Amino acid sequence: MNLELLESFGQNYPEDFDGTLDCVSIAITCAFNRHGTLLAVGCNDGRLVLWDFLTRGIAKIINAHVHPVCTLSWSRNGHKLLSAATDNTVSLWDILTGEVEKTFRFPSPILKVQFHPRSSEKFLVCPMKHAAVTMDMEGSHKQVPLDEDSDMNIVASYNRRGNYIFTGNAKGKVCVFTEDEHKLKASFRVTTGNLNTTAIKSIEFARRGDCFLVNSADRVIRVYESVEVLEFGKDGEPEPIQKLQDLVNKTMWKKCCFSGDGEFIVAGSAKQHSLYIWEKSVGNLVKILHGTKGELLLDVAWHPVRPIIASISSGVVSVWAQNQVENWSAFAPDFKELDENVEYDERESEFDIEEEGKAKEDFKEEEEDVEVDVTTVEPIQVFVSSDEEDEDDDALMYLPVAPEIDEPEEGWPVNTESTQQTEEPVQRTEKRKTSQQTPESAKKSKLKPLDVDLENAPLDEIHPLLNVKKPNEKVHKKPSTKTKQKSGKSDRSKHKGD
Numbered sequence: 244m245n246l247e248l249l250e251s252f253g254q255n256y257p258e259d260f261d262g263t264l265d266c267v268s269i270a271i272t273c274a275f276n277r278h279g280t281l282l283a284v285g286c287n288d289g290r291l292v293l294w295d296f297l298t299r300g301i302a303k304i305i306n307a308h309v310h311p312v313c314t315l316s317w318s319r320n321g322h323k324l325l326s327a328a329t330d331n332t333v334s335l336w337d338i339l340t341g342e343v344e345k346t347f348r349f350p351s352p353i354l355k356v357q358f359h360p361r362s363s364e365k366f367l368v369c370p371m372k373h374a375a376v377t378m379d380m381e382g383s384h385k386q387v388p389l390d391e392d393s394d395m396n397i398v399a400s401y402n403r404r405g406n407y408i409f410t411g412n413a414k415g416k417v418c419v420f421t422e423d424e425h426k427l428k429a430s431f432r433v434t435t436g437n438l439n440t441t442a443i444k445s446i447e448f449a450r451r452g453d454c455f456l457v458n459s460a461d462r463v464i465r466v467y468e469s470v471e472v473l474e475f476g477k478d479g480e481p482e483p484i485q486k487l488q489d490l491v492n493k494t495m496w497k498k499c500c501f502s503g504d505g506e507f508i509v510a511g512s513a514k515q516h517s518l519y520i521w522e523k524s525v526g527n528l529v530k531i532l533h534g535t536k537g538e539l540l541l542d543v544a545w546h547p548v549r550p551i552i553a554s555i556s557s558g559v560v561s562v563w564a565q566n567q568v569e570n571w572s573a574f575a576p577d578f579k580e581l582d583e584n585v586e587y588d589e590r591e592s593e594f595d596i597e598e599e600g601k602a603k604e605d606f607k608e609e610e611e612d613v614e615v616d617v618t619t620v621e622p623i624q625v626f627v628s629s630d631e632e633d634e635d636d637d638a639l640m641y642l643p644v645a646p647e648i649d650e651p652e653e654g655w656p657v658n659t660e661s662t663q664q665t666e667e668p669v670q671r672t673e674k675r676k677t678s679q680q681t682p683e684s685a686k687k688s689k690l691k692p693l694d695v696d697l698e699n700a701p702l703d704e705i706h707p708l709l710n711v712k713k714p715n716e717k718v719h720k721k722p723s724t725k726t727k728q729k730s731g732k733s734d735r736s737k738h739k740g741d
Contacts, residue, residue: 254565255550256507256520256530261564264299266292269558271708272542274315278626279503279547280640281338283324284560285312291326291336293642296546302642305341307334313708316356318363321639325366327353329706332692333368335380338639345380346692352706355398359422360405367401367408371707373700375399375410377422382693387425390416400446402469403453404628409469411457415440419472429472431479435461445498449505450547454484454523456508458499463488464510466523485526489519498543502550503625509552511543516556518543518563532563548625 264270269287276283281302282294289308294301308328316325323344324336333356335345352371359365368376368384372395375387387399387408396413407428408420419429435441442460449455453469465483475481487508488494497513507529508521516534521527534540538556545552552563626635 255502255504256509257532257550257552257563257565258530259563259566260532260534261551261562262299264294264553264560264562266290266301266558266560268292270541270555270560271311271558272313272315273544273553273555273560274317275544275547275553276317276321276639277319277547278321278638278640279549279551281321281642282544282553282560283315283317284555285315285326287311287558289328291315291324293338295641302644303338303341305336307336307343308332311708313706314353314355316358316366318358319361320363320635320637322637323358323363325356325358327356327368329708331706338642343690345382346690347378347382348692348694350695350697350700350702351704354707355400357401360401360403362405365405367399369397369399370697370700371704372396373697375408376695376697377408377425378695382695384695384697385425386698387420388418388427390418390430396442398443398445400448400455402455403448403450407469407473409446409448409455411443411446413442415443415459417443417446417457417472427477429475429479430477431472431475431481433457433459433465435463444496447500449501450503452505454501454505456499456501457483458496458510462493462495464496464499464508466508485521485523487521487526487528494519497540500543500545502545503547507545509543509545511540511554513540516540516554516561518552518554534561 264282264284266284266286268290270284270292271287272285274283275281275296280296282296284292284294285307286292289306289310289312291305291307291312292301293303293305307326308330310328310330312326312328314327318324322338324338325333326336327333329352331349331352333347333349333353334343336342337344349368349370351373353368354371355367355369357367359367364380366378368378370376374389374395375397376384377387378384387397387410389395389397390412394413397410398412399408399410401408401422406422408422408425409417410420411417411433415433417431417433418427420427432440433443441463443457444460445458447456447458448469454466455469457465457467459465464485464487466485466487467481467483472479472481487510494510494517495513496510499508499510501508501523506523508523510519510521511517512519515536516538517540518532518534519528520530520532522529532552534554534556541555543552543554550565554561554563626638
């Protein structure tokens with residue numbers, strides 16, 4: 244039977260709540276790998292939690308940063324993971340070993356990191372109030388040019404194949420640059436009905452097709468065709484394919500993204516835990532998923548293959564999926580659903596090649612021996628792009644999990660993660676730690692971060708995730724007589740205590 248034909252008639256978007264993933268600590272951001280088998284979650288205490296999404300179990304925990312993790316990005320083959328923390332550092336992790344390979348320190352907070360879609364040696368960084376920067380693993384960087392009337396609030400993203408970089412600023416202008424030489428290829432302005440420009444908050448590309456969406460401050464999500472934008476060239480006026488918005492509540496959107504097949508768009512509300520799902524081709528709102536009231540949404544990620552959405556609010560990862568209801572009567576036209584067991588009477592000619600009462604001429608002669616190829620593995624089209632023929636054989640699908648043994652025998656290799664997580668006597672843990680420390684691990688722990696010097700980068704900015712005001716923003720007021728009296732009393736009490 245044609246599986247693709249059957250799936251086209253089904254609903255390819257989640258409809259109901261399907262449980263939570265408890266990461267022990269407070270979750271902030273999440274990202275699926277390319278095949279959707281692993282989910283990386285960045286936490287408030289700087290840890291990275293890798294979930295095996297098929298079994299819904301934790302595959303690995305990496306003590307990555309000291310400060311909260313604010314953004315994540317997987318490499319194409321799934322072997323590497325980029326993470327950025329609120330202390331202005333970006334780290335490159337090896338997923339199999341759990342070790343850090345590179346650490347880059349920036350002068351200003353990092354709002355977004357993104358691996359190049361086709362290369363594990365390049366990535367894009369969006370510093371706060373600074374132009375976007377393309378970097379390689381050696382630490383060399385190149386600034387993406389700014390527009391003439393551009394301010395410093397820049398959002399940027401690679402397109403699906405990584406040959407162009409799309410940037411947007413707070414004045415509503417979207418510019419398209421080539422990835423290698425950063426030459427301007429196209430540009431246009433996102434305008435409202437009154438021809439007023441609106442600030443651009445994010446740009447997201449679909450995994451399949453050439454569509455991208457622009458989330459702007461006027462609470463409207465605009466969907467464009469990248470081919471059409473490039474055809475219009477500089478200062479063009481391409482019309483969006485769809486304009487999506489909440490006409491009733493005028494909701495501001497926190498995070499927007501496409502479905503795995505690019506046919507649906509999900510947007511998370513910035514004021515509450517609500518997910519709005521639209522059909523891209525028609526533009527109609529098909530579903531609203533409501534989470535717990537009073538919770539604020541932090542991040543949304545759509546599964547690359549299946550109709551599953553992961554959303555983060557109040558430090559917990561919520562999973563939204565379809566209700567699978569088995570319809571047993573749909574398997575065959577003469578299928579009967581029985582309430583109780585019935586003894587089946589088998590006909591004498593039921594399994595005969597030639598049924599009784601029918602002439603032999605009615606049956607076609609069996610064809611001669613046909614060779615059936617059972618060795619060739621055809622690539623799954625979901626994991627293959629339009630310009631590729633084969634799947635990536637080097638892709639990391641799952642993480643191996645070592646068994647946890649309480650009292651291993653002599654000479655048995657000890658799992659470092661299990662010993663760190665299980666509560667054991669102090670003497671035993673000290674013995675294991677001394678046996679586990681190798682010169683290589685000691686060298687890796689002393690890995691020095693590479694400082695990235697950005698011209699005209701703001702040095703006193705605080706990451707918006709921290710919600711802390713600058714020291715110069717605090718209003719200095721003269722202390723009143725009451726406060727002086729209180730401070731005097733407190734000082735006296737301190738001296739008495741001393």
